[in-house]
Amino acid sequence: MPGTVLRHAFHVPAPPPVVLAHLSEPSNYVGLSPLVVAVRDVRREPGNVRFVAVERFRFFGLVKYDNLIEVTLRATEEGVEGEVDSPGGVRLGYRFGLTADGIGTAVEDVLTVHATLRPALRYAVRKARQVQVARADILVGRAPTLT
Structure with a gap:
């Protein structure tokens, strides 16, 4: 299965535990991803949180398509990671690596798309x-506003 790795590093002016807590909560992904308009069916399991995220696509400005993706999220001491299973044979692995950086957090966002x-x-x-x-x-x- 063909794949591509995408990396993006940035700084968030909030401490790592606060950023980690925010990224560990499924409901916070609404709007955090410009495509995600809803989160539902949250299932908390030992070591994982699984949920369905609704991605909204618009084609030609008129046609709306809601793509239901299955998301697995794991919080670790170093960040948040998981997998996304999307219809159409698209799979993503993701990782938000969090490191203390002065008064904030250095974030390395890594996506592996297949x-x-x-x-x-x-x-x-x-x-x-x-x-x-x-x-x-x-x-x-x-x-x-993160607390």
Whole structure:
């Protein structure tokens, strides 16, 4: 299955435990990813949280498509990691590595995108990169309200 790794590093002006707590809660992903409009069916298990995220796509500005993705999230001492299983043969692995950096947190956002078909991979990589860059700005913007 073809794949691509995307990396993005940025600084969040909040301490690592606060950023970790925020990224460990499924409901916080609504709006953190510009595509995620809802989170449902949250299942907390030992060592994992599983949930369904609703990604909303718009095509040609008119056609709305809600893509239901299965997400697994694991909080570790170093950050948050997990997997995403999306329809159409698209799979993502993700990791938010968190390191203390002065008065804030250095975040390394790593996405590994796989798809069974190359056209699906190209589309998924393009969208994943857009989300990755936007997510950094959104998380930085949320920093003053993180507790």
